[in-house]
Amino acid sequence: MNDMTAPNSLEEFWMPFTANKQFKEDPRLLVSAEGLYYRNHRGDDLLDSCSGLFCVALGHGRREIREAVANQLATLDYSPPFQFANPGAFELARRVAKLTPGDLNRVFFTGSGSEAIDTAMKIALMYHRCRGQSQRQRFVGRERAYHGVNFGGISVGGMVKNREAYGIGLPGCVHMRHTWLEENRLQPGQGSHGAELADDLQRFVELYGADTIAACFVEPIAGSTGILVPPKGYLERLRAICDQHGILLVFDEVICGFGRTGEAFGAQSFGVTPDIMTMAKALTNGCIPMGAVAVREGIYDTVVGSGADSAIEFFHGYTYSAHPTATAAGIATLDIFERDGVFDHAAALAPYFLEQIFALQDLGVVADIRGYGLLAGIDLKPTEKPGERGFAVLRGLYEAGMVTRVTADTLILSPPLVSEKRHIDEIADKTRSVLSGL
Numbered sequence: 001m002n003d004m005t006a007p008n009s010l011e012e013f014w015m016p017f018t019a020n021k022q023f024k025e026d027p028r029l030l031v032s033a034e035g036l037y038y039r040n041h042r043g044d045d046l047l048d049s050c051s052g053l054f055c056v057a058l059g060h061g062r063r064e065i066r067e068a069v070a071n072q073l074a075t076l077d078y079s080p081p082f083q084f085a086n087p088g089a090f091e092l093a094r095r096v097a098k099l100t101p102g103d104l105n106r107v108f109f110t111g112s113g114s115e116a117i118d119t120a121m122k123i124a125l126m127y128h129r130c131r132g133q134s135q136r137q138r139f140v141g142r143e144r145a146y147h148g149v150n151f152g153g154i155s156v157g158g159m160v161k162n163r164e165a166y167g168i169g170l171p172g173c174v175h176m177r178h179t180w181l182e183e184n185r186l187q188p189g190q191g192s193h194g195a196e197l198a199d200d201l202q203r204f205v206e207l208y209g210a211d212t213i214a215a216c217f218v219e220p221i222a223g224s225t226g227i228l229v230p231p232k233g234y235l236e237r238l239r240a241i242c243d244q245h246g247i248l249l250v251f252d253e254v255i256c257g258f259g260r261t262g263e264a265f266g267a268q269s270f271g272v273t274p275d276i277m278t279m280a281k282a283l284t285n286g287c288i289p290m291g292a293v294a295v296r297e298g299i300y301d302t303v304v305g306s307g308a309d310s311a312i313e314f315f316h317g318y319t320y321s322a323h324p325t326a327t328a329a330g331i332a333t334l335d336i337f338e339r340d341g342v343f344d345h346a347a348a349l350a351p352y353f354l355e356q357i358f359a360l361q362d363l364g365v366v367a368d369i370r371g372y373g374l375l376a377g378i379d380l381k382p383t384e385k386p387g388e389r390g391f392a393v394l395r396g397l398y399e400a401g402m403v404t405r406v407t408a409d410t411l412i413l414s415p416p417l418v419s420e421k422r423h424i425d426e427i428a429d430k431t432r433s434v435l436s437g438l
């Protein structure tokens with residue numbers, strides 16, 4: 001590399017979720033971005049087909065967010081979040097609460113999605129404890145779920161590679177079956193088969209006793225595992241079982257949240273309201289790390305109402321909870337969502353997006369396609385070495401001028417919500433040409 005932006009050494013930085021040796025032999029450096037395009041160290045423009053990592057919903061380099069962050073840094077760069085607060089934290093919480101369904105109106109801020117998951121697990125435990133049910137310590141998750149990489153998240157999550165090297169994780173986590181079914185193959189939107197998979201939760205109730213289960217965690221659409229859309233009736237059934245047995249239902253909306261499904265949250269798209277919701281990513285358009293947990297008012301009241309007036313009710317929080325720059329970025333992001341009707345735009349574009357992506361099913365290498373809103377997963381027929389084909393597609397698309405995401409042999413597409421039809425066409429054309437060449 002002889003570009004001015006090229007680093008002197010690639011050795012010191014240990015890259016996350018990356019084949020370090022392979023990358024360092026043939027690096028892909030992204031050095032700038034504007035709108036829907038990155039520029040790499042070679043000067044090529046690349047379409048961002050994945051909103052960064054599901055987070056840059058409004059496209060890159062948004063002036064309003066940049067200015068809000070710059071102003072915030074000049075006014076108050078940091079304030080401690082324990083026993084003090086910055087005004088933006090209250091305002092962002094109020095704005096998030098306006099978007100959440102039902103009475104999920106109390107918001108705890110974290111620094112990432114993984115932290116939001118651990119926070120939600122602790123809130124669930126704390127809530128039951130305050131109600132005199134501290135024996136409810138079991139968590140139900142799902143196979144193929146991704147809830148981040150902290151120990152709570154990998155324990156309740158179900159992506160094998162993220163768990164297998166790290167021992168048993170938290171005790172008491174059990175997993176329902178995932179919702180991929182052959183019968184729903186190549187079905188856009190929600191599949192007709194599989195609502196009964198939710199009865200796995202009922203089986204855990206019968207096996208362990210409802211009064212040992214604190215919460216059931218699911219992503220409305222399982223994202224990182226390759227876009228598993230919930231079968232029709234599935235989330236409703238989980239809700240009913242949770243209601244019947246006093247189990248908290250937690251939706252991990254880290255990917256689905258903020259318009260990805262065409263509504264503010266997957267909860268509204270699927271018409272099921274959880275008790276707790278985790279979010280991150282598009283909350284700040286990805287430009288400043290931030291996560292959040294929204295809970296029903298009764299959960300907050302139970303925990304906060306449980307102690308003496310001067311007592312700290314919840315022994316939990318992060319140095320960067322409600323960081324002023326993150327709250328400023330969040331408010332500016334939510335302003336744009338509202339001002340520009342971004343969720344409605346995403347909803348209007350979704351049918352075209354899904355039509356173009358599902359049209360790729362004629363390619364011999366495609367095994368399945370799933371999608372909902374502006375989210376789609378394309379399973380490729382694997383070669384003998386799992387993941388090899390997926391990586392070849394990632395490389396091929398990069399050379400063709402597109403940044404995307406693959407998980408094993410599944411290609412994931414989640415374009416910015418502000419995309420136009422021409423961007424969708426570019427994604428479909430480039431994907432077709434690279435997949436045809438395999």
Ligand code: PLP
Binds near residue numbers: 114149
């Ligand atoms: N939960 C879900 C559903 C996610 O998709 C992710 C990240 O992709 C996380 C949690 C973890 O978020 P973070 O990477 O910000 O810790």
